[in-house]
Amino acid sequence: MPGNPSNRREEVDRIFGRVLPLIDSALLQHYGLSRSEASEVEDCLRDWFHGFVRRPGTPCTLAQLRPHLLSMACNAGHVYWSGKIGQEVPLDGNVQRSLTLGPQRIAGELEKTQEARENPGGHLPKEDH
Amino acid sequence: MAERVLATPMSERLGKGCELPLEDSELLLSVCEVLRSRVETAPTAARDEAIFFYGFLDEPTRRIGLFDEREYYMGELALIAGGSNRLLFHREEARRWLDRAEASFTRSANGLAHVARVAYQRLALALEERRFNEVLELAPLWVESFESMGLAEDALKCRFLEGIALGETSEIDGAVAVFLDICRRAEDQRNLRLIAQASNNLTQFYRALGNFDEAMVYARKALPLLKQLDNRVGLVKLQWQVGSILREQGKLNEAMGAYREALDESRAVGMRGDVAALHLVLADVMLDAGQDRQAEWEVRAALPIIDEEQMVPEGFAALSLLRNALRYQQVDRKALRELHGYFGDSQA
Numbered sequence: 245m246p247g248n249p250s251n252r253r254e255e256v257d258r259i260f261g262r263v264l265p266l267i268d269s270a271l272l273q274h275y276g277l278s279r280s281e282a283s284e285v286e287d288c289l290r291d292w293f294h295g296f297v298r299r300p301g302t303p304c305t306l307a308q309l310r311p312h313l314l315s316m317a318c319n320a321g322h323v324y325w326s327g328k329i330g331q332e333v334p335l336d337g338n339v340q341r342s343l344t345l346g347p348q349r350i351a352g353e354l355e356k357t358q359e360a361r362e363n364p365g366g367h368l369p370k371e372d373h
Numbered sequence: 374m375a376e377r378v379l380a381t382p383m384s385e386r387l388g389k390g391c392e393l394p395l396e397d398s399e400l401l402l403s404v405c406e407v408l409r410s411r412v413e414t415a416p417t418a419a420r421d422e423a424i425f426f427y428g429f430l431d432e433p434t435r436r437i438g439l440f441d442e443r444e445y446y447m448g449e450l451a452l453i454a455g456g457s458n459r460l461l462f463h464r465e466e467a468r469r470w471l472d473r474a475e476a477s478f479t480r481s482a483n484g485l486a487h488v489a490r491v492a493y494q495r496l497a498l499a500l501e502e503r504r505f506n507e508v509l510e511l512a513p514l515w516v517e518s519f520e521s522m523g524l525a526e527d528a529l530k531c532r533f534l535e536g537i538a539l540g541e542t543s544e545i546d547g548a549v550a551v552f553l554d555i556c557r558r559a560e561d562q563r564n565l566r567l568i569a570q571a572s573n574n575l576t577q578f579y580r581a582l583g584n585f586d587e588a589m590v591y592a593r594k595a596l597p598l599l600k601q602l603d604n605r606v607g608l609v610k611l612q613w614q615v616g617s618i619l620r621e622q623g624k625l626n627e628a629m630g631a632y633r634e635a636l637d638e639s640r641a642v643g644m645r646g647d648v649a650a651l652h653l654v655l656a657d658v659m660l661d662a663g664q665d666r667q668a669e670w671e672v673r674a675a676l677p678i679i680d681e682e683q684m685v686p687e688g689f690a691a692l693s694l695l696r697n698a699l700r701y702q703q704v705d706r707k708a709l710r711e712l713h714g715y716f717g718d719s720q721a
Contacts, residue, residue, distance in 0.1 A: 292439040295402050299445065300409070301486035303523045312482050316440055 256297050260290050263310050266354055267317040274350055275321030276339040285320050292316065311355050318347035318354070375403035383425050395429055398438030398446075405449045412457050413606045417643040420457035423450045427473075441481040448477035448487055456494050460606060462646035462682060464498060471495055486522050489515060493531060500534050500541075508538040529555055529567055533574070540578050548578045569598035573607055576614045585618050592618070609639045609647055616654075625662045629655060649678040653713035656704060668704050679712075 267289065271282040293313060296302060303309060325334060325343055334340055342350045378386065378393050378400065386393055394400055404426060411419040427450040429435075430443060437443035455470035471491050478487035492515055499507045512535035519528035536551035552575045559567035572595035579588035592615055599607040616631030632655050639647035652675035659668035672695060679692065694708035 288439050292442070295398060295438070295442065296482060298402055298406070299449070299483070301490055301522075301524060301527070302483060303486075305523070308523055316482055319440065 252297070253294065256294055257290075259306050259309055260293050260313070262306055263313050266310075266314060266358055270314065270317050270350065270354055271321050274318070274338055274342045274354075275324060276334055276336045277321065277324060281324070285317070285324070289313070289317055289320065310358070311351065314354050315348060315351040318342070318351040321350075322347040374400050375407050378404065379407060379422060383421075386425075387429075395426075396435055396437055398442050401426065401430075401437065401442075401446045405446065405453070408450075408453045412453060412460065414603045415642065416457040416460045416606070420454050420461065423453035423457065426450050427454065444477045445481040445487075448474045448481055451477060452487075452491060452494065455491075459494060459498050459501065461643060464502065467494075467498055471498075486524060489518050489522070489524075490527065493527060493534075496531065496534050500537055503541065505538040505542050508534050509542070512538070525558075525562060526564060526567065529558055529562075529564075533567075533570065536574060540574075540581065545578055545581050549575065549582070552578065565598055566602055566604070569595050569602060569604060570607060573599070573611050573614070576611065576618075580614060580618050580621070583621075585622060588614070588618055605638055605642045606644065609635050609642065609644060612638065613647075613651065613654075616658075620658055620661075625658055629658055629662070632658065645678050645682055649675040649682070650713050652678075653709060657706075657709055657713065660704060660706060660709075665704065669699065669702060672699060672704055672709065 264286065267286060268282060271277045271285055272279070277285065293316075296312065296316075297304070297309070302312075322343065325339070334343065374394075374397075378395065381389065381393060386395060404422070408419045408422055411422075427447060430437060430447050430450070435443070437446065451470045451474035455467045455474055458464075458467035458470055471494055475488055475491045478484050478491065481487065492511075496508055496511055496515065499511075512531045515531045516528045516535070519525070519531060532551055532555055536548045536555065539545075539551060540548035552571045555571040556568060556575065559571055572591040575591040576588045576595060579585070579591060592611060595607070595611050599611060612631050612635035616628045616635060619625075619631055620628035632651055636648060636651040636655065639651060652671045656668040656671035656675075659665070659671060676692075676696065676699075691708040691711040694705045695712060698705035698708065
């Protein structure tokens with residue numbers, strides 16, 4: 245990550261923007277959030293991600309950061325439903341599956357799907373800094 | 374804002390809730406950054422501040438930031454407290470804080486990397502407790518783990534421990550090879566901190582090989598970098614090494630001057646283990662210089678610290694011999710050397 249704070253902010257936003265379609269799909273399809281609820285969670289995730297990249301031990305490439313971002317997005321989706329238990333049971337099969345398998349598993353599946361999409365021949369993906 | 378909060382006495386912070394947003398995530402992130410940078414320059418203050426903020430987050434349970442942020446900050450603050458306690462020779466406290474750090478990090482994002490950072494501190498503790506076989510076995514495994522996570526600097530830090538353990542097990546050539554490699558890699562990464570520390574260690578190991586010229590080359594390389602980085606812990610160790618080189622060259626007065634500087638610096642930083650060891654080393658040189666009376670006073674200055682901090686339990690016999698000899702206003706040379714040997718020579 246660039247040392248200059250404003251450059252770093254731009255770089256973090258750029259990386260977040262690259263992962264956003266996947267996050268969107270996770271929240272809408274796998275966790276059944278409404279459009280407005282998903283947008284709210286995405287704003288929180290963006291703020292969180294700005295702090296996350298400043299932590300020591302955080303990797304700095306898109307390929308290494310994406311799993312953490314997806315994992316946190318799925319956690320957020322999971323927690324959304326945990327807060328509703330007993331009040332509203334999700335009827336959607338996708339959501340039921342996500343809640344049964346847990347956020348880490350769903351994030352892993354999304355990551356694998358994305359890797360396969362970027363790398364259809366099975367070659368190592370090009371590192372994006 | 375972090376600097377402002379840290380400049381406010383701890384006892385006044387909670388009462389100034391409106392002016393000092395202690396629950397603000399951005400503030401906590403900055404506080405952690407500042408405290409991390411102070412661990413090696415002011416470990417006592419870094420530890421006390423980390424414990425203050427940890428307590429603030431822990432009791433009562435507060436809602437902090439987004440998602441995993443509370444767990445992360447608690448882990449980070451506990452890790453700072455653990456690392457500072459380790460440098461301050463408070464090993465049991467260090468262990469307890471590292472356990473707390475691990476417990477919090479396992480509930481935060483990127484937990485594997487943070488648990489590995491805790492493991493590094495535990496390995497450093499093992500080194501200080503002279504469990505060298507453990508370090509030599511585990512350090513290469515953690516190097517691999519850090520490298521697989523893309524954490525090159527942390528991987529190099531583990532190699533440091535491996536290099537020191539090699540040196541301590543008389544594999545000096547192996548230690549020199551490790552540190553020359555670390556220096557090269559750190560230069561590639563433009564990591565001044567690691568270049569300074571690796572140069573500091575090369576000073577130590579070239580000295581052990583009797584190659585004083587090369588030792589001084591690396592001492593001269595390390596000195597301005599350590600000053601630039603305000604790495605006072607590193608400066609203590611370097612001045613200690615320079616004292617030992619001068620002593621081995623027969624320059625006793627200059628050696629005493631260098632040891633005295635290291636002693637003053639270690640006292641200022643609050644490194645009581647080093648203060649005690651340096652008093653003993655100074656006593657040893659003073660005996661060489663025929664200053665028996667001053668040597669006795671140096672030993673007398675070291676003993677209460679060793680008692681208070683319950684250091685070197687394995688050196689109990691030597692400690693007793695030394696204390697008995699002091700009753701007759703004498704210094705038992707063999708016991709003295711045995712005792713300061715238990716502290717290990719200065720390690721980076």
